[in-house]
Every structure is written in C-alpha cells, then in structure tokens.
Amino acid sequence: MKKLTHALALTATFLLTPLALAQSADVPAHIARGVAAADRTEEMTVRDAARKPAETLMLAGLKEGEHIAELAALGLYYSTILSAALGSEGQLDMYDMPFMEQFGAITAGNAFAATHPNSSYTAVHFNDIEFAPNLDAVYNILFYHDLQGQDVDTAALNAKIFAALKPGGIYLVVDHRAEDGSGWRDSSTIHRIGKEVIVEEVTAAGFELAQDSDLLANPDDDKTKMVFAPGTRGSTDQAVLVVRKPHEKTEYLSITTTPNSLPRLRGRVREGAEEIKNYNPAKIRLNVSLGRIAAAHKAGSGR
Numbered sequence: 001m002k003k004l005t006h007a008l009a010l011t012a013t014f015l016l017t018p019l020a021l022a023q024s025a026d027v028p029a030h031i032a033r034g035v036a037a038a039d040r041t042e043e044m045t046v047r048d049a050a051r052k053p054a055e056t057l058m059l060a061g062l063k064e065g066e067h068i069a070e071l072a073a074l075g076l077y078y079s080t081i082l083s084a085a086l087g088s089e090g091q092l093d094m095y096d097m098p099f100m101e102q103f104g105a106i107t108a109g110n111a112f113a114a115t116h117p118n119s120s121y122t123a124v125h126f127n128d129i130e131f132a133p134n135l136d137a138v139y140n141i142l143f144y145h146d147l148q149g150q151d152v153d154t155a156a157l158n159a160k161i162f163a164a165l166k167p168g169g170i171y172l173v174v175d176h177r178a179e180d181g182s183g184w185r186d187s188s189t190i191h192r193i194g195k196e197v198i199v200e201e202v203t204a205a206g207f208e209l210a211q212d213s214d215l216l217a218n219p220d221d222d223k224t225k226m227v228f229a230p231g232t233r234g235s236t237d238q239a240v241l242v243v244r245k246p247h248e249k250t251e252y253l254s255i256t257t258t259p260n261s262l263p264r265l266r267g268r269v270r271e272g273a274e275e276i277k278n279y280n281p282a283k284i285r286l287n288v289s290l291g292r293i294a295a296a297h298k299a300g301s302g303r
Contacts (some may be wrong), residue, residue, distance in 0.1 A: 066136035072143035081283030131164035158205035211242035
C-alpha cells in the first residue's frame with residue numbers, strides 16, 4: 001500500500017506541466033520564468049515532476065540578478081533554468097570536466113554560452129578550477145559522488161568554493177543517497193554516496209548546515225541498485241543539502257552618556273579601543289542619539 005500511495009502521488013505530479021507549475025502562486029516570478037524557458041526541451045521538462053527544479057531553487061534561495069557557479073552542467077538541465085531565472089543582470093558560470101566531452105558536454109556547453117549572454121562555460125579539471133570572487137551561490141547537483149572517482153581533491157575544492165562565496169553565500173549539494181554510513185563506498189560503482197560524508201566534508205571546510213531537506217526523498221528506493229537501472233532512474237532517494245558560508249561577526253561596545261560629555265568620552269573610547277587586538281582606530285564608528293553612544297569594531301580583522 002505504501003508503494004502504491006507513492007506511485008499515485010508521483011503520477012499525479014506528472015500531470016503538472018512546467019507551465020502550470022511555473023504559474024503557481026507559490027513560485028517566485030524569476031524561478032517560474034526559468035522553469036518555463038522556451039529553450040527547455042521536452043526531454044528536460046518530462047523530468048521536472050521527479051526533480052522538482054522550482055522547489056529546489058526556492059529552497060536554495062535563488063534570487064534574480066545573482067552570480068551563480070554551476071558544477072557539472074552536463075545535460076544543461078539546470079543551466080537552462082538558471083540562465084533564464086537569473087535574468088540579464090545575473091551571471092551563470094558553468095563548469096564541466098574534460099572527460100565529459102564523451103557525452104557531448106563541452107560542445108553543448110560552449111554552444112549554450114554563445115547564445116546566452118549571461119552565461120559562461122569552462123571545461124577544466126576541478127582540481128584546477130578557479131572561481132570568480134564574491135559568488136552568491138555554487139550549485140553541485142548530482143555530481144558530488146563522482147568527484148573522488150575523477151581524482152578530485154574534495155577538501156581543496158570545498159575550500160575554493162568557501163573562499164569564492166561572499167559571506168552568507170550558499171553551497172547547494174544534491175545527490176543520490178547510498179545506505180547510511182556507507183560514505184564513498186558506492187560512489188564509483190552504483191553512483192551513490194552517503195549523505196553523512198557530504199555533510200562532514202563541507203562543514204570541515206567551514207560551512208554551516210542551513211537545510212537538510214527531504215524534498216527529493218523516496219523511502220522506497222532500493223539503495224543497492226545502480227541509479228541508472230530501469231525502474232530506478234529518475235526516482236532515487238536524494239539528499240538535498242543547503243549549506244551556508246557564515247556571515248562575519250561584529251562586536252559592539254555600548255556606552256551611555258550625555259551629549260555634553262561627548263568630546264571627552266570620544267577620546268576615552270578611542271584609547272580603550274586601541275587596546276583591542278588588531279583594532280584599526282580609523283574604523284571606529286560612534287552613533288549618538290538621545291545621549292547614547294555605540295562604538296563598533298570588527299573583531300580581529302580591523303574592518
């Protein structure tokens with residue numbers, strides 16, 4: 001009965017066309033525009049019911065005009081949606097590894113970038129990847145499990161992603177789940193990975209886990225099967241992880257006084273602040289309102 005219920009729910013979902021989904025009141029206009037993009041093929045759109053691109057991008061917090069890096073653009077499923085959703089003020093940087101040309105990825109990626117002004121395409125081994133600075137987000141969808149098999153240093157890659165993101169930036173990882181506790185064991189054979197090892201590696205790079213979603217969960221998935229096996233492809237149990245680069249923290253020194261005492265107090269606050277490690281006295285900020293003064297500084301960095 002449980003499997004029948006899941007099958008009926010999936011069948012009902014398939015009745016929703018990309019246009020109908022895009023017109024849902026719950027979907028932001030820019031994401032709706034991406035899902036309904038005219039250059040999406042039927043091969044792409046028939047997969048929307050299982051992959052839930054609108055809901056996934058909403059979970060990731062995608063905003064129009066952002067600068068996004070996409071790892072493994074192979075197939076252009078998300079690339080086509082993202083380019084349209086980001087709009088003319090946004091930027092999509094797509095990356096594939098050289099071996100993917102056996103699937104036509106490099107030819108297709110270059111052709112896509114040539115016809116989409118807000119998109120760029122690079123074929124590079126991910127050990128040698130260089131990201132643009134101050135990215136809003138990096139998306140790694142259905143490829144984390146392949147990194148180790150392609151001799152990618154995941155610790156170094158995650159560190160590069162962390163450095164490229166602006167504070168508060170998002171790293172979205174979606175992948176086929178393996179059996180709990182299996183780690184990388186099945187990554188090169190049946191293309192699955194233990195969710196816990198992804199969390200362990202990205203948090204080791206400094207990220208904080210913001211969302212561990214069951215959006216693409218399928219409790220009936222047999223995690224011993226190859227993800228491309230008939231009856232399994234398109235219906236795997238998938239981890240959806242949204243991790244965030246922490247915001248910089250600010251320490252505050254608050255002092256209450258009267259306006260008449262401001263000149264003398266300003267000097268005393270400056271003298272005390274200079275004793276803080278790495279404090280830059282030129283960065284002190286004093287806010288005076290109704291006799292209340294707040295002196296703020298960035299801890300450690302002097303910003």
